[in-house]
Amino acid sequence: MAHVCPVCGYDGLQETAYDKDGNPSYEICACCGFEFGFDDESEGASHKEYRQKWLEDGANWFSHDRKPDSWNLQEQLRRIGAVWPPESN
Ligand SMILES: [Zn+2]
Structure with missing residues (x-):
């Protein structure tokens, strides 16, 4: 079963980032480098803030060797309903 960041x-x-009781896995996402239970609880970064900064920095993989050849940022963001770059109107 896939666990989505x-x-x-x-x-x-x-592992799932947060279990049903809200306990973080302390896993570091191979893609964005967010550590559940650290960047949020110790560093005070919200998922949205961290995502924005990660995207602005070029959406670089934390673990470069885990990056799939066919990786598509937009497809991945769609999974969590995020839009990049932000739509302007
Ligand atoms: Zn991630």
Whole structure:
């Protein structure tokens, strides 16, 4: 079963980011590098803020060797309903 990162939409997490009681996995997402239980609880970053910064920095993979050849950022973001770049009107 795939576990999706709530920050970047990557579906290759080893564990669910937060269990049903809200306990973080302390796993670091191979894609965006967010550590559940650390970046949020210790650093105070919201998923949205972290995502924005990650995207602005070029959406680089935390673990470069895990990046699939056919990786598509837009497809991944669609999984969590995020839009990048932000739509202007
Ligand atoms: Zn992620």
